[in-house]
Amino acid sequence: MNVITVIGARPQFIKAAPVARALKEAGVREFLLHTGQHYESAMSQVFFDELGIAAPHWHLGCGGGSHGAMTGAMLAGIERILIDHSPDVVLVYGDTNSTLAGALAAAKLHIPVAHVEAGLRSFNKTMPEELNRICTDHISTWLFCPSDLAAGHLADEGVKSGIFVVGDVMEDGLRTTLKRVAREPERLARLGILGSGYALMTLHRAENTDDSERLASILRGISISGHEVVFPMHPRTRAALDRTGLALPPNVKSIPPVGYLDMAALIGGCQYILTDSGGLQKEAFWAGKPCLTLRDETEWNETVTTGWNTLVGASSERIATGSHNISAPTIAPQVNGVQGASQRIAELLLRSEC
Numbered sequence: 001m002n003v004i005t006v007i008g009a010r011p012q013f014i015k016a017a018p019v020a021r022a023l024k025e026a027g028v029r030e031f032l033l034h035t036g037q038h039y040e041s042a043m044s045q046v047f048f049d050e051l052g053i054a055a056p057h058w059h060l061g062c063g064g065g066s067h068g069a070m071t072g073a074m075l076a077g078i079e080r081i082l083i084d085h086s087p088d089v090v091l092v093y094g095d096t097n098s099t100l101a102g103a104l105a106a107a108k109l110h111i112p113v114a115h116v117e118a119g120l121r122s123f124n125k126t127m128p129e130e131l132n133r134i135c136t137d138h139i140s141t142w143l144f145c146p147s148d149l150a151a152g153h154l155a156d157e158g159v160k161s162g163i164f165v166v167g168d169v170m171e172d173g174l175r176t177t178l179k180r181v182a183r184e185p186e187r188l189a190r191l192g193i194l195g196s197g198y199a200l201m202t203l204h205r206a207e208n209t210d211d212s213e214r215l216a217s218i219l220r221g222i223s224i225s226g227h228e229v230v231f232p233m234h235p236r237t238r239a240a241l242d243r244t245g246l247a248l249p250p251n252v253k254s255i256p257p258v259g260y261l262d263m264a265a266l267i268g269g270c271q272y273i274l275t276d277s278g279g280l281q282k283e284a285f286w287a288g289k290p291c292l293t294l295r296d297e298t299e300w301n302e303t304v305t306t307g308w309n310t311l312v313g314a315s316s317e318r319i320a321t322g323s324h325n326i327s328a329p330t331i332a333p334q335v336n337g338v339q340g341a342s343q344r345i346a347e348l349l350l351r352s353e354c
Contacts (some may be wrong), residue, residue, distance in 0.1 A: 004100030008037030017051035022342035046259035074101035116144035119150030120299035167341035204234035214314035221319025223249030
């Protein structure tokens with residue numbers, strides 16, 4: 001079996017690493033196609049180096065630009081490669097423009113699509129990621145769901161076949177990595193972090209960075225909280241601050257984007273997490289760190305119902321109150337209980353008849 005895996009953004013590199021190992025062990029030939037959606041070294045190459053991912057076979061260089069321009073360029077580039085190489089399967093991850101472009105290019109060429117993280121829904125169609133999820137799910141052959149809840153969303157939408165609850169490919173990798181970085185305290189020292197008790201923040205989604213009122217409200221809430229906040233700043237957020245003239249509060253320590261190992265060290269050492277990232281909500285959950293999500297909804301509803309995650313949106317008051325009242329719930333952090341997701345994906349693909 002020949003598989004072309006389409007990736008382009010930081011979370012996809014993290015998810016692709018354990019699956020790539022499982023595919024290799026199962027005898028599947030995998031070829032990586034990097035769209036270039038995340039193109040800065042700190043957002044891309046460092047993850048390949050740290051996670052032991054092989055160099056991509058193709059790099060399209062499609063980073064930057066509007067959603068339409070980016071997705072269109074990806075679609076054209078991916079289509080050319082698929083026509084030339086005719087893989088048995090195209091494998092996509094998550095909910096980015098790279099995900100949609102890979103799935104759509106394959107489906108139009110009648111190449112089966114496998115979607116990892118299928119069935120997630122925030123039920124907010126103003127989010128580009130939600131539209132990418134829905135469209136990708138409805139043209140995929142294999143729908144690899146992280147939980148029963150995600151599978152239920154697909155059933156509610158009338159999807160009848162190809163649904164597999166495999167667990168989450170990020171979980172095993174994160175747990176192993178947290179143990180590793182716990183033995184490397186020098187990582188935090190190199191980042192200028194000399195103590196615990198800080199909050200870790202990421203902030204990059206367009207709904208927050210492109211709306212100056214939301215961005216100002218979030219920063220105001222963080223300022224009111226008074227907690228020390230460590231903030232690896234995404235290029236999009238840096239550009240938004242430059243554009244709007246907004247400044248980070250004095251209690252926020254900005255650092256450059258970090259690789260996977262340094263981010264795991266930051267997660268392990270923090271008191272709680274503030275984020276608008278889908279992936280970091282999960283990582284907070286598995287690491288046993290309370291999370292305040294800077295969005296009005298989430299695709300990871302299990303983290304909310306168990307009490308580990310609180311949706312605070314862009315409300316200054318909710319952000320400050322949530323920070324002041326932060327505490328870890330008594331329910332152990334576990335979403336689905338399914339381990340070995342990467343191996344299950346490889347096994348299920350091999351059982352098929354392409």
